[in-house]
Amino acid sequence: MGAYGQKTLTEEQLDSIENQWNKVLDEVVVTGTRTPKLVTNSPILTRVISSSDIRKSDATNISDLLQTELPGIEFSYSMNQQVSLNMQGFGGNSVLFLVDGERLAGETLDNVDYDRLNLNNAGKIEIVKGAASSLYGSNAVGGVVNIISREVSEPWTLNINGRYGKHNSQRYGAVFSVNKWKINSSTSAQFTSIDSYNMKNEGDYSTYYGNKTWNINERLTIKPINALKIIARAGYFFRERNSQVSTHDRYRDFSGGLRGVYEFSPGTNLELSYSFDQYDKSDYILLTRKDVRDYSNVQNIGKVVFNHTFGGNYILTVGGDVMRDYLMSYQFTANGSHHQITADGFAQIDMTFNKLNVIAGGRYDYFSESDMKHFSSRVNMMYNLDRFKIRGSYAGGFRAPTLKEMYMNFDMASIFMIYGNPDLKPEVSNNFQLSGEYTNGLLNANLGAFCNLVENRMTTVWNQALGGMEYSNIGRVNIVGIDANVAWRTQWGLGTRLSYVFTHEHVKKGEPYTSSTRPHTATLRVDYSHQWKNYGLMVALSGRALSNVTVDEFTSLTSYEETERVKYPGYTMWKLNVTNSIWRGIDLIVTVDNLFNYVPKYNYSSTPSTTGISFNVGLSMNIDSMCKRK
Amino acid sequence: MGLLSACNGILDGIYDEPDNENNTGFENEGEIFIDATSYTQWVYIDFSERSTVTLGYDEDAPQNWDIAVHRYDVKTNGAKVVETNYSDFDQAITATIDEADLVSDIWTTNQIVIDMSTMMDGYLGYTESSYNPELSKWLNVDTSTMPPIYTPSGKVYIVYLPDGTRAGVKLLNFMNDMQVKGYMTIQYMYPFNH
Numbered sequence: 001m002g003a004y005g006q007k008t009l010t011e012e013q014l015d016s017i018e019n020q021w022n023k024v025l026d027e028v029v030v031t032g033t034r035t036p037k038l039v040t041n042s043p044i045l046t047r048v049i050s051s052s053d054i055r056k057s058d059a060t061n062i063s064d065l066l067q068t069e070l071p072g073i074e075f076s077y078s079m080n081q082q083v084s085l086n087m088q089g090f091g092g093n094s095v096l097f098l099v100d101g102e103r104l105a106g107e108t109l110d111n112v113d114y115d116r117l118n119l120n121n122a123g124k125i126e127i128v129k130g131a132a133s134s135l136y137g138s139n140a141v142g143g144v145v146n147i148i149s150r151e152v153s154e155p156w157t158l159n160i161n162g163r164y165g166k167h168n169s170q171r172y173g174a175v176f177s178v179n180k181w182k183i184n185s186s187t188s189a190q191f192t193s194i195d196s197y198n199m200k201n202e203g204d205y206s207t208y209y210g211n212k213t214w215n216i217n218e219r220l221t222i223k224p225i226n227a228l229k230i231i232a233r234a235g236y237f238f239r240e241r242n243s244q245v246s247t248h249d250r251y252r253d254f255s256g257g258l259r260g261v262y263e264f265s266p267g268t269n270l271e272l273s274y275s276f277d278q279y280d281k282s283d284y285i286l287l288t289r290k291d292v293r294d295y296s297n298v299q300n301i302g303k304v305v306f307n308h309t310f311g312g313n314y315i316l317t318v319g320g321d322v323m324r325d326y327l328m329s330y331q332f333t334a335n336g337s338h339h340q341i342t343a344d345g346f347a348q349i350d351m352t353f354n355k356l357n358v359i360a361g362g363r364y365d366y367f368s369e370s371d372m373k374h375f376s377s378r379v380n381m382m383y384n385l386d387r388f389k390i391r392g393s394y395a396g397g398f399r400a401p402t403l404k405e406m407y408m409n410f411d412m413a414s415i416f417m418i419y420g421n422p423d424l425k426p427e428v429s430n431n432f433q434l435s436g437e438y439t440n441g442l443l444n445a446n447l448g449a450f451c452n453l454v455e456n457r458m459t460t461v462w463n464q465a466l467g468g469m470e471y472s473n474i475g476r477v478n479i480v481g482i483d484a485n486v487a488w489r490t491q492w493g494l495g496t497r498l499s500y501v502f503t504h505e506h507v508k509k510g511e512p513y514t515s516s517t518r519p520h521t522a523t524l525r526v527d528y529s530h531q532w533k534n535y536g537l538m539v540a541l542s543g544r545a546l547s548n549v550t551v552d553e554f555t556s557l558t559s560y561e562e563t564e565r566v567k568y569p570g571y572t573m574w575k576l577n578v579t580n581s582i583w584r585g586i587d588l589i590v591t592v593d594n595l596f597n598y599v600p601k602y603n604y605s606s607t608p609s610t611t612g613i614s615f616n617v618g619l620s621m622n623i624d625s626m627c628k629r630k
Numbered sequence: 631m632g633l634l635s636a637c638n639g640i641l642d643g644i645y646d647e648p649d650n651e652n653n654t655g656f657e658n659e660g661e662i663f664i665d666a667t668s669y670t671q672w673v674y675i676d677f678s679e680r681s682t683v684t685l686g687y688d689e690d691a692p693q694n695w696d697i698a699v700h701r702y703d704v705k706t707n708g709a710k711v712v713e714t715n716y717s718d719f720d721q722a723i724t725a726t727i728d729e730a731d732l733v734s735d736i737w738t739t740n741q742i743v744i745d746m747s748t749m750m751d752g753y754l755g756y757t758e759s760s761y762n763p764e765l766s767k768w769l770n771v772d773t774s775t776m777p778p779i780y781t782p783s784g785k786v787y788i789v790y791l792p793d794g795t796r797a798g799v800k801l802l803n804f805m806n807d808m809q810v811k812g813y814m815t816i817q818y819m820y821p822f823n824h
Contacts, residue, residue, distance in 0.1 A: 079776055079777070080776070080777055204775065205775050206774070206775065207779075244779065244780055245779075245780065245781050245782070246780060246782060246803075246804075246805075247805075247809060254640060254641065276636075278639050278640060280639070280645075282645055283809045285803070285805070285807070285809065287782075287802060287803045287815075288803060288807070290646040290648075290807055291644075291645055291646050292645060292646050292647075292648050292807050292808060292809070293642075293645040294808060294809070296638075296639050298637065298638055298639040300636075300637055324637050326637060326638050326639065328638075328639075330808070335808070337638070339637075339638075413746065413777070414669060414746040414747070415746045415747060415749045415750060416747060416750065556750065556751050556752075557750030557751065558750070558751065
């Protein structure tokens with residue numbers, strides 16, 4: 001949407017629809033291989049949410065966007081309205097979120113702070129489903145989501161945007177970029193807020209907690225010589241949540257980084273980078289006006305990656321990372337702290353033999369605190385038959401026990417203790433995928449099957465001897481499913497995309513089915529865009545459908561003998577977005593969320609926190625377009 | 631050293647330091663700060679002696695005391711209590727009180743929780759005790775959701791003691807700087823007269 005700093009369509013950008021479509025298929029992706037590859041030629045199936053898709057979704061944050069665009073993804077609440085992800089059977093700690101390839105510090109109940117991933121200056125989002133630990137190490141068990149910042153080539157751009165909606169929800173953003181001499185600077189700022197509101201019906205919670213966020217980022221790119229690119233970045237994030245009358249939860253992040261890329265020859269380069277990320281949590285007590293920090297995760301990461309293209313069809317990638325991970329937490333004894341060093345080395349070879357493309361790679365990870373070593377590997381193959389492409393892959397994934405899982409010593413409101421376990425083994429997954437893709441003119445379709453064999457999942461289990469919950473490895477979990485996607489676009493501006501995912505968690509006969517993963521989910525988008533001489537129109541209808549799920553839940557915390565069956569209802573949620581490009585660079589955006597006025601009869605933590613249909617109005621102004629002479 | 635501190639984070643100075651962990655008792659003029667976090671103890675308060683003593687729920691009460699606090703529950707030593715409509719002592723002191731509104735302690739068997747550990751199995755451990763429902767209104771705890779919703783009344787309560795004197799009481803805070811619930815900061819005025 002214009003409200004994200006996207007450019008309004010100008011005449012020179014209005015290429016033919018076919019060219020635009022080809023651009024989608026020719027999108028360059030980096031997440032699957034760490035080297036630029038055309039999405040259509042990548043053996044690693046990568047879904048791209050383009051800037052155009054982001055524009056059509058009018059989403060403020062990543063959770064809203066991903067749920068709108070992808071089936072198999074559900075953001076719900078865990079305790080205390082903390083946001084919790086389920087991506088095709090994997091939780092938030094098993095899906096790795098990256099911003100421009102850098103991981104994020106901090107978590108709450110196993111999930112990173114998704115509000116940090118604002119879309120104000122996002123160029124695109126790449127999603128690789130399945131394991132990817134051979135490139136990214138721990139946490140890349142169920143998938144990788146990489147938010148890639150927008151790069152601007154114009155001499156300067158300035159976008160200012162705002163949006164207002166139900167419950168006094170407000171969003172204001174600005175992105176300023178300038179290209180001068182050999183320097184490119186991009187500065188973005190966004191503020192969002194929403195009031196607390198009461199749910200219409202009873203449920204697991206009765207009030208949605210209002211909140212406000214600030215996101216400020218600067219990225220400076222300098223090219224002192226053609227072969228060398230240096231990128232410096234800094235960011236600040238602040239979120240305050242009105243969780244209680246007497247206290248507000250505060251979340252802050254300070255990030256920075258320096259990256260240098262030296263190009264020896266086309267396709268051969270060396271990258272060195274340093275990254276800093278500090279995520280803090282504090283409680284602001286309104287009664288005493290004190291802001292006391294009780295959590296801080298600080299990650300310092302050094303990285304080196306070397307890519308070498310040789311023989312025309314071979315790309316070698318080798319690299320390594322060293323990270324110092326520091327964690328101070330209220331969940332440790334006496335609000336103490338722990339730290340550890342992690343180190344890894346990886347190598348990958350990308351080979352093309354006529355119509356066959358093969359990628360093979362491996363990575364060795366070491367974690368000092370647990371003295372744990374782990375090797376991950378992958379093999380991806382794609383057979384290219386012009387319109388048909390067949391992809392098959394094996395990928396290993398793992399998740400190392402975190403400092404929290406090793407050392408927690410937390411009194412849960414005098415009800416029970418939660419203990420860490422230094423002897424945890426890593427969670428390991430073996431991921432197999434097979435898919436076929438067909439492209440013909442303006443039609444693109446793919447159908448795939450996946451199988452994830454997960455061992456040693458880490459979770460809290462009642463320990464009778466300790467008289468409390470303890471982090472433990474539990475047995476094997478097998479997740480299988482089907483992923484289908486059809487996208488079609490006409491010459492005259494109409495486009496549609498339908499996606500469907502079936503997910504099934506296999507349990508042995510007679511054992512309780514405790515997974516809350518919904519078996520069937522689908523998303524649909526139908527959009528139309530047209531540019532007249534002085535007016536542009538874009539209309540997008542997006543919907544998602546989630547089936548119900550029946551879960552066997554244990555009736556007691558301390559005994560795993562009895563279960564009760566709970567059915568969580570399915571639902572559909574629709575959004576209509578109308579963007580009117582009314583004058584040079586000015587967009588007026590009207591969005592209707594929850595178009596068919598869905599109001600949950602009971603507010604489970606997995607039902608959307610909605611009180612019904614909501615209308616939102618936004619305005620986006622590209623000042624640079626307004627200043628340009630016609 | 632500088633490098634190491636950067637490894638452990640930056641900008642510590644933007645936060646406040648927790649500093650009221652151990653200063654329990656009649657530390658500040660007109661305020662009492664007590665550690666009532668334990669489910670198995672009462673903190674007994676004597677206004678005239680400006681003293682507090684903490685004893686187990688199954689121990690005898692001390693010789694002299696006026697009110698006692700267990701977590702957020704309150705009992706009195708034979709007093710009667712009324713909630714005023716004021717949050718300010720200067721206004722509450724002038725309030726006209728109808729004696730019919732004064733509330734004495736009641737005997738309870740399902741109010742004073744001494745064992746939370748059985749909660750996930752569907753029940754709690756209680757002890758029998760006297761309990762003043764009026765003064766206990768100083769903090770509403772809605773446990774229908776997790777975590778509970780805490781709403782202080784912000785009102786001034788007048789405690790009519792058996793010796794004919796009055797005490798003015800208001801709950802200022804129910805947690806310490808680290809947000810541990812049950813650390814109670816009580817504003818008081820004794821005697822509560824013009």
